[in-house]
Amino acid sequence: MxxxxxxxxxxxxxxxxxxxxxxxxxxxxxxxxxxxxxxxxxxxxxxxxxxxxxxxxxxxxxxxxxxxxxxxxxxxxxxxxxxxxxxxxxxxxxxGFREFTREDADTLTDWLSQSVLPREFRVGAVMDAAFQWLRGNKIEPPSAGRLQRFVDSAERQYDQRLCQTIHDRLSAVQREALDKFLDAIPLVDDATEEGELLPRGTVLQNLRTNSEKRGVDSVEQQIEKLRLLRKIGLSSGLFADVSPHVLVRYRERAATESPSHFRVQAAPVRLTLLAAFCVTRMTELTDSLMTHLIDMVHHINVRAERRVEKKFVKEFKKVNNKERLWEKLLEAALANPDGTVRAVLFPVVSEETLRDLLREFKEKGGFSQQVHTVLRGTYKTHYRRMIPWVLTELEFRSNNQRHQPVIQALGLLKRYVDSYVRIYPPEEVIPVGGVIDRKLQDLILEQGTDGKTRVNRVNYELCVLSALRDAVRSREIWVVGGDKYRDPEKDLPQDFETQKTQYFEALNQPQDVDAFVQGLEHQLKDALVMLHDGLPKNAEVKVTAHDGGRFVVSPLKAQPEPPFYDTLKGEVGRQFWNTQLLEVLVESDQRAGITPHFKSFMTRENLSREDLQQRLLLCLFGLGTNTGLKRVAAGQDGVAHHNLQYVKTHYIHRDALRAANTAVVNAILEARNPDIWGEGTTSCASDAKKYSAWDGNLRTQRSIRYGGNGVMIYWHVEKKSTCIYSSMKSCSSSEVAAMIEGVLRHCSDMKVEKNYVDTHGQSEVGFAFTHLLGFQLMPRLADIAHQRLYLPNMAFSEQVPNLAAVLAQRSIRWDLIRQQYEPMVKYATALRLGLADPESILLRFTRANAQHPTYTALCELGKVLRTIFVCNYLHRPELRREIHEGLNVIETWNGTTSFIFFGKTGEISTNNPEAQEISMLALQLLQNCLVYVNTLMIQHVLADEQWRDRMTNEDWRALSPLMYHHINPYGEFKLDLSHRLKLSV
Structure with missing residues (x-):
């Protein structure tokens, strides 16, 4: 309650x-x-x-x-x-209720196993469903512990029934092949003196290993794994009637089980887990191969360009006075533009010198030609080895007729995989349009002695790979058997036409496109008139015609310093001095219930709940501080490293950590005293922070903005410093997609209506989708001076003459929005329902795919919404301050993570992407626990009226639970479950 x-x-x-x-x-x-x-x-x-x-x-x-x-x-x-x-x-x-009976227990268990568990797996959600069933049938529920036993029984019943079903679907040959995955792999290098081979690992353990960073060797390893899995012949319909979350749960369980545990399990359970692992692993490997291909094509292109750039700079500096020669030529030509070359240029630079320069340029070739030469050499001598593997193991398709030439070109490459011909035969039909860039056609298409066009295989393969990379990244070409690169039509709701009315209502958008457009047009006109009429009185914003027209915005004035806030922080530090960070985690668990959300994938648990609670908290502390399990185990009597490693492997996974974070976030929202913190907030800020990470994987990349190898963690923090969502991304991933994902999937009971972002977290497409999804995107625009305002129609410019210098050259194209309104709502519905990762959907709407009709309509809608926002942003200084305050909160959050995630100098020391995410979620959990306990501590101090009366408005404004001057994260890690902090609430 x-x-x-x-x-x-x-x-x-x-x-x-x-x-x-x-x-x-x-x-x-x-x-x-x-x-x-x-x-x-x-x-x-x-x-x-x-x-x-x-x-x-x-x-x-x-x-x-x-x-x-x-x-x-x-x-x-x-x-x-x-x-x-x-x-x-x-x-x-x-x-009208009655008591719970044994017959009710059997009925409830059957109902849960047949109706709830196939579609729901969260512990709290299953319990809620059980309560709702009991209440609907007017039965008083049993105690929470007894009801939990019935839920566990239903889970076992569902798993047993499903495992038996999958076992019966497998053929005898497939069962035998799956069991061979548990066989040991002997290696010659490990032979004993008697010549006996020693085993090292199993086939299953080899399949579990993650992809390494880009390289031909890594691609070869992934291809071998994919071939091995495909030999089993598991059909795509094996798990067709199984919910995706169940399949993922089985896959994670199979990924953590040791081979010895597998061997002692019943055949239905063992084979179902192995089959689930194989099916999901094939999808993961397919996506991994495509990511390798995309990264390598980009890598060799960039590397070739950099080599040629360095060479150009080096050669340019080598020639004596070449810079001065170019300078003289340009000065002479500009000084006398109507003169002849002989009269103007030859006196400055002799004709002979100019001929030498021309000869040198022709011998070295242009920039594009040299880049292609370097690229061709790198590809031919090394990377070309992967072409037969990719073409034979991956199947590419496209739903767009415009990209069929690339599909045909891939077929051509596949037909000549085993051929040694250097030039394609003249009778071969070679796709050119849409495959070879127009700038490179003169370079790629050669003229033979007979006057016919010839195409070199190596050159053409490079063009095909480049075109394939662009098309796959924009989701116009997809890969059979993949998930991230799957058929984009599967990302959309398949019942959109039949359920259209319900989907529009869920988004709170009118089904009539005219009503949608008219509402936007009215808002746009009002915003432009508001800014125009308020401009003469707005001392902080000016419009100038300099530099083609721009806004001049004065910086916000600094707010007064809170006079009493430091004293309050000092009192918190005095009363709770040297509180151990581990004590904060324990207190949060006692109050919010963190550890109950961690359940083993095993069917049986032998650990007592107290031992499990202790080891879970130690593991979460070691992961959240990045100190590691060995150092945490060293300070705890009766707990060894292997004990913690077992609990981490079998209990701590991503879904459990997100559920635990949800419990803490909701506990914070519940514990807040409105007299101190105000009423509940509906706003959050989101931003990314780079963390150093090992680079032996595909996620870790070099950050262009921050430098160094690492990953980006995108945080969503509400205005009172509680993190409601986090996601780990590569450094080149879309911040707009991460922003949308966090608002839609946040782990709290609050409703997000506003989201503050920095400049990188917004775009025209981002404005469009956030409007369709029902929340406001509120960015801090670093380039506000150069923003352009779009008019509803060009005639409207007469009503806003003061804005003439900053108006765009054209008006909004409402016809595009009308034509693509339903497709836009369809994509927004897919985001809302979580049918696909937001980044996968937004990949279709980038400049690389500018001809997509829905993309152009989203851009137009984004121009409307951005113009409305800019008008409000400039007209209302309180809005600018609100955005700055929201983003300052997340900057404070980012600063606090460095205090908590102190181990190994803050570097994520693993190449396993799943382990990286677990570290991130554990950090979020630990920091949320700090916010929770600090909230209680501040309320404990302010419960004294003398302290509360001394607070000023500025002190209330500055009040934040993100403080750590009284927290000690270091020293020996002694966990005492009986010790409680002395809090009055």
Missing amino acids: HQRWTIDELIDVWTLLPAERELLGNKTGPTRLGFAVMLKAFQHEGKFPYNSHEVPEVVVEYVARQVGVRHEQYREFNWRSRNSTYQRQDIRAYC
Whole structure:
């Protein structure tokens, strides 16, 4: 039961009706009040409270006033007496409920295993479904522990039934092939003196290894794994009727089980887990190969350009006075543009010198030709080895007729994989348009002695790979068997036409396109007029005609320093000095319930709950601080490193960490005192921070903006410093996609209506999608001076003459928005439903795919929304300050992560992408726990009226739970579950 109740909620839920007052009868004192509280609590939640602490004090006071009993007497009510048992029977009878029976347990278990677990896996969600079923059938639920046992029983029942089904679908040959994955791999290098081969690992363990960083050797390893998996012949329909989340759960379980554990399991379970691993692993390998191909094509192109650039610079500096020669030529030509070459240029630079320069240029060739020469040499001598593997193991398709030449070109390359011809035969039809860039056609298409055009195979393969890379990145060409690079039509809702009305309602958008366009047009006109009319009075914003027209915006004035805030922080530090960071985690677990969200993938757990809780907290601390499990285990008696490693492998996974973060975030929102923190917020800020990471994987990249190899963690932090979502991305990934993903998938009960971002987190497409999804994108525009305002029509310029210098040269093309309105809503629905990763969907809408009709419409819609936002941004200084304050919160969050994630100098020391994400989520959890406990500490101090009265408006504005001057993350890590912080709440 939540602890914060408004007066309206109290009236709606806790008001006694006349018929209910009659039930009180002749009850008096604590019995009368306790009965009334139990009655209303049972009506509200469908279950009885079993101690006085479950019901908030404000509720007790409200009910006490109705029944005429002092609320202090509530503490005297005996919850375990025979009298209270009779009262619960009376309440059940009045509400039409009955007690839970053994038959109900069997019925509930069957219902959960058949109707809930196939589509839901979160522990809290399954429990909620069980409560709803019991309430719908008017059955009083059993205790939470007993109900959890029934949920666990339903999970086992569902798993057993599903495993048996999958086992029956496998042929005898497939079962035998899957069992061979558990066989040891002997290596000649490990032979004993007697010549006996020693085993090293198994086939399964080899298949689990992740892809290394780009390179031909890495591609070869992934191809071998893919071929091995395909030999089994598992059909695509093997898990067709299984929910994706169930398949992922089985895959993660198979990825953590040791071969010895596999061998002792029953055949249905063992083979189902192996089959799930194989099916998902084939998809992962397919995506990995495409990522390798895309990265390598980009890498060799960039490397060739850099080599030629260095060579050009070197040669340019080698020639004596060449810079001065070019300078003289340009000065002479500009000084006398109407003169002849002989009269103007030859006196400055002799004709002979100019001929020498021309001869040198022709011998060395132009920039493009030299880049192609270097690229061709690198590709032919090394990277060309991967072409037969890629063409034979991957199948490419396209739904767009415009990209069919690339598909045909790939077929041509595949036909000549085993051929040694250097020039394609003249009778071969070679696709040129859409494959060979127009700038390179003169270079690639050679003229033979017979006058016919010839095409060199190596040159053509380079062009095909480059065109393939561009098309795959924009999702116009897709790969059969992939997930990230799958058919883009599968990303969209397949029932959109039949469920169109419901989808429009879910997005809160009008189905009539005219109403949508007219509403936007009206907003655009109002925003432009507002900025125009307010410009003469706006001392902080000016419009100037300099540099082609620009805005001049004065910086915001610094706000006054809070006079008392440092004293308050000092008092928090005095009362809670040297609080161990591990104690913060323990306190959060005791209050918010972190460890119950971590369940093993194993069917049986032998650890006691206390031992498991202790080891889970130590693991989370070691991962969240990046100190590692060995150092954490060294300071704890009775816990060895292998104990923590076992718990980390079998219990700590991404879904559990996200569920634990959700529990802490919701506990923070629930614990906040509105008198101190204000009412609930609906805004958050998002930004990325780079973290150093090992580079032996595909995710770690060199950051152009920050330098060095690493990954980006994109944080979503609400205005009171609580992180509601985090995602790990490569340095080149889209921040706009990460922003949308965080708002749609955030782990809290709050509704996000505004999202503050820096300049990199916004784009025209981002503005369009956020509007369709129902929240406002509010960026801090670093390039505000050069923004252009778009008019609804060109005639409207007469109404805003003061903005003439900053108006775009054309008006909004409303016809594009009208034509593509439904497709835009269709893509927004796919984002809302989570049918695909936002980054995969947004890849279709980039400049590389500018001809996509929906992309052009999204850009037009984004221009409308950006213009409206810029007008508000410039007209309202409080909006600019609001955005700055929101982004300052996330900057503080980023600074605090360095304090918590201190181990190994803050470097993520693993090449496993899943382990990298686990480190990120553990860091988010630990820092949210710090925010939670700090919130309670501040409320503990401010519970004293003397401290609260000294707070000024500036102090309330600066109040933040992101402080760590009183926290000690170092030293020995001694975990004591019985120790609690002395907090009054």
